[in-house]
Amino acid sequence: xxxxxxxxxxxxxxxxxxxEWGWYVVNPTTAKGMTNxxxxxxxxxxxxxxxxxxxxxxxxxGLLVALPGLSSNRLLKGFNRVYVELVRAVPILVMILWVxxxxxxxxxxxxxxxxxxxxALALSxxxxxxxxxxxxxxxxxxxxxEASHTVALGYTDTMRFIILPQAIKRILPALGNQLVYMLKxxxxxxxxxxxxxxxxxxxxxxxxxxxLEIYTVLLLEYLxxxxxxxxxxxxxxxxxxxxQR
Amino acid sequence: MPNQTDVQLHNEPIIxxxxxxxxxGEFQALNGVxxxxxxxxxxxxxxxxxxxxxxxxxxxxxxxxxxEGTITIDGHTLGRxxxxxxxxxxxxxxxxxxxxxxxxxxxxxxxxxxxxxxRGASKSDATKLAMQYLERVRIPEQAEKYPAQLSGGQQQRVxxxxxxxxxxxxxxxxxxxxxxxxxxxxxxxxxxxxxxxxGMTMICVTHEMxxxxxxxxxxxxxxxxxxxxxxxxxxxxxxxxxxxxxxxLQQILPH
Numbered sequence: 001x002x003x004x005x006x007x008x009x010x011x012x013x014x015x016x017x018x019x020e021w022g023w024y025v026v027n028p029t030t031a032k033g034m035t036n037x038x039x040x041x042x043x044x045x046x047x048x049x050x051x052x053x054x055x056x057x058x059x060x061x062g063l064l065v066a067l068p069g070l071s072s073n074r075l076l077k078g079f080n081r082v083y084v085e086l087v088r089a090v091p092i093l094v095m096i097l098w099v100x101x102x103x104x105x106x107x108x109x110x111x112x113x114x115x116x117x118x119x120a121l122a123l124s125x126x127x128x129x130x131x132x133x134x135x136x137x138x139x140x141x142x143x144x145x146e147a148s149h150t151v152a153l154g155y156t157d158t159m160r161f162i163i164l165p166q167a168i169k170r171i172l173p174a175l176g177n178q179l180v181y182m183l184k185x186x187x188x189x190x191x192x193x194x195x196x197x198x199x200x201x202x203x204x205x206x207x208x209x210x211x212l213e214i215y216t217v218l219l220l221e222y223l224x225x226x227x228x229x230x231x232x233x234x235x236x237x238x239x240x241x242x243x244q245r
Numbered sequence: 246m247p248n249q250t251d252v253q254l255h256n257e258p259i260i261x262x263x264x265x266x267x268x269x270g271e272f273q274a275l276n277g278v279x280x281x282x283x284x285x286x287x288x289x290x291x292x293x294x295x296x297x298x299x300x301x302x303x304x305x306x307x308x309x310x311x312x313e314g315t316i317t318i319d320g321h322t323l324g325r326x327x328x329x330x331x332x333x334x335x336x337x338x339x340x341x342x343x344x345x346x347x348x349x350x351x352x353x354x355x356x357x358x359x360x361x362x363x364r365g366a367s368k369s370d371a372t373k374l375a376m377q378y379l380e381r382v383r384i385p386e387q388a389e390k391y392p393a394q395l396s397g398g399q400q401q402r403v404x405x406x407x408x409x410x411x412x413x414x415x416x417x418x419x420x421x422x423x424x425x426x427x428x429x430x431x432x433x434x435x436x437x438x439x440x441x442x443x444g445m446t447m448i449c450v451t452h453e454m455x456x457x458x459x460x461x462x463x464x465x466x467x468x469x470x471x472x473x474x475x476x477x478x479x480x481x482x483x484x485x486x487x488x489x490x491x492x493x494l495q496q497i498l499p500h
Contacts, residue, residue, distance in 0.1 A: 055487055087367065111302050141345075143341060143343055143345035144345060144347065146308050146339075146340065146341065146345060147345035147346070147404075147407075148347075149306070149308065150306065150337075150338060150339040150408060150411075151358060151359030151363065151407060151410075151411055152335075152359055152362075152363035152364070152407075152411060153358070153359065153362055153363055154363070157363070161347075161350075161358060161362065165349050167349065182419035195290050
């Protein structure tokens with residue numbers, strides 16, 4: 001509630017500080033403004049779809065990279081280190097360009113803008129996810145593994161029933177951060193022509209010449225999205241907390 | 246009391262450790278330890294902290310891999326992976342100082358997870374078995390609670406029941422009462438005494454000498470990674486051979 005108030009105040013303040021604002025471009029009471037607004041919002045679906053798909057894939061890859069990192073086997077541990085260090089060193093924008101323009105040439109495949117975006121974001125994020133998972137899993141007491149051994153559970157069952165359910169509670173806040181980060185980074189995929197929020201705003205600016213208003217709307221779009229995600233993550237945290245007495 | 250069950254003891258040892266050594270880096274935790282434990286025998290291991298008592302029993306179920314010597318359980322010599330793991334899983338249960346219950350699972354889920362996942366027991370069979378053992382440790386009414394809602398003594402009894410649900414031939418106890426408030430020690434020891442009387446093979450690391458006197462067939466005294474004294478319980482408390490053991494007993498026995 002306080003957040004909402006803050007947003008309203010900010011908007012009021014911004015609109016009051018100069019006479020140069022031309023809110024007519026996105027004024028929903030006029031036909032033109034409504035069309036523009038709809039146009040801006042039409043990127044919302046792609047932004048959400050892109051971010052969600054990418055975060056799910058990055059969680060899967062992250063887990064697959066994190067688990068070898070916890071092994072006592074040198075080779076597996078090495079794989080984890082190399083992956084994390086290499087992938088973490090690539091700027092997201094560079095990764096997007098490389099996956100979209102480079103990967104098809106390298107592998108002789110065609111790749112859509114959407115999947116190029118998903119792959120690039122997921123890869124970039126997976127290195128961070130892997131580190132988050134590794135830290136979360138390592139924070140679980142070693143007695144839990146030992147107890148699991150005494151009731152004859154193997155590695156997979158130990159992870160699935162004992163370690164991961166406990167680790168997820170500690171991982172969740174960091175994971176929420178990554179999801180927010182992913183939503184924001186999805187704006188970069190506009191450079192290869194993905195029709196998401198930022199791309200739509202760019203296109204509208206070109207035709208309307210009102211960058212201030214349009215980009216302000218864009219900013220608010222991300223703000224609202226991210227506030228919703230934060231609230232969702234906090235709700236999930238609370239639920240998991242009450243699950244474990 | 247201890248002699249009463251001697252006739253039940255089988256001749257073939259169920260656990261045989263021969264010249265077992267274990268190193269943690271430079272530190273030698275076990276130094277050529279040899280011990281035989283027969284089916285139905287109750288062994289209590291004592292000694293000063295850092296003497297290798299915990300390491301000894303942790304080697305038996307391979308929570309620590311021994312570096313030298315051989316460990317044989319139920320005729321199988323423990324070696325690399327798979328085969329050994331199965332022998333341990335089929336035969337050996339363990340109770341820890343810190344209970345190590347699964348905090349995100351209810352008591353009943355703590356007890357049924359092992360049997361259902363690794364023994365292929367049906368949910369209803371596992372639940373039946375779990376309730377039976379919860380009755381035995383006298384807390385069937387706590388079945389639906391979570392570990393954090395129980396007292397330390399109750400948690401440790403759940404941990405004992407959890408191990409028993411796997412129906413092991415051997416139970417290892419690693420200082421099961423050391424983390425408990427004094428008023429809860431007896432409720433756990435009572436359960437352990439009953440278990441001993443039922444004929445379970447037990448190896449207990451503990452400082453509870455009253456308990457040891459009551460249930461142990463064999464007393465083991467360790468110091469600096471070696472077994473200094475290993476003898477029947479009466480002799481151990483009345484006339485131990487080694488000076489170190491005499492000193493230790495003087496320090497811990499009540500005046």
